[in-house]
Amino acid sequence: MFSKLIKQKVVERYGRSVRYPRDCEPLANHISEVCEAKLSASTLRRLFGFVKGINEPRLYTLDIIATYLGHNGWEQLIHSFDRSEDEPEKVIDKLKPEQIKNGQIIQLTYEPGRVIEVRMVGGTLQLVTSNEKRLLLNDEVRFKVMELHYPLTFTHHFRQGNSVGKLQLATVSGITSIKRI
Numbered sequence: 001m002f003s004k005l006i007k008q009k010v011v012e013r014y015g016r017s018v019r020y021p022r023d024c025e026p027l028a029n030h031i032s033e034v035c036e037a038k039l040s041a042s043t044l045r046r047l048f049g050f051v052k053g054i055n056e057p058r059l060y061t062l063d064i065i066a067t068y069l070g071h072n073g074w075e076q077l078i079h080s081f082d083r084s085e086d087e088p089e090k091v092i093d094k095l096k097p098e099q100i101k102n103g104q105i106i107q108l109t110y111e112p113g114r115v116i117e118v119r120m121v122g123g124t125l126q127l128v129t130s131n132e133k134r135l136l137l138n139d140e141v142r143f144k145v146m147e148l149h150y151p152l153t154f155t156h157h158f159r160q161g162n163s164v165g166k167l168q169l170a171t172v173s174g175i176t177s178i179k180r181i
Contacts, residue, residue, distance in 0.1 A: 001049040001111055003174030005081070005149040009069050021050040035067045056112065057172065078171045081150050093148035095178050097123070107179045108152060110170035117181070124158075132169060141167070149174040 002010070011018055014027055024044040031039050043061055045051045062074035071077040100106060100120040105128060108116045114132050118125035118141065127139040135141075141154040151171045157164040170176075 001173060002047045003149045003170075003172070003176075005174055006065070006172075007048060010065065013069055018044075018048055021045050024048065024050070031064065031068050035064050037064050037067070039064050062172070074171070078151050078168060081174075082153050082168075093178060095146045097125075097143065100125075100180075105181045106146075107177070107181050108146065108170075108175055109177045110152065110175050111173035114170070116169075134167065134169070139164075146175060146178055148176075148178060151175075 007018070010027075014030055016023070016026075018024065018027055024041040028039050028041040028044050031037075031044075039061065042051075043057070047057060047061075047065075059074060066072070066074045066077040069077060071080065095106065097120075102120050102122065105117055105119045106125070108118075114130075116130045116132055116135065117128040119128050120126075121140075124140045124142055127135050127137055127141070129137075136159060138160075140156075140158040142156040143152075143154050146152060152169040152175050154167040154169075157167040
């Protein structure tokens, strides 16, 4: 299912609301006309959350949506949401590293059913628990800002002291919740 942000961008581009499953048929036709690529109404119903189905959409589908939104591919679209380099003026809910006290645990969730818990240890977040397969217990991550409905961008990812590089998660759904525990 798309994040609230992606849904909003698609609806803005379309120029009409998508409130009901039946709204996906004309939207699919519009996307197909604009992108010259077929995207079915049933796929849009799943992406908009009207019906249950796929956990992760295919990259082909995501690339069509990105093209519809004026980008050259899904990766470029996601990069346009990267808040690690600059802060947006209007924020829904965000968290910066300096707002986390040493020893405090932060829980992040995103679809499909992912939960990550990290603890601040001397200026770096250390993984406590996760059902995200790209992260292991005691991995360390750094970020500049976490924002609800945006992709989760770890600017630095370390495993056993070695840099693994930048890591982006929640690229389809965006972060669905940020909690202090």
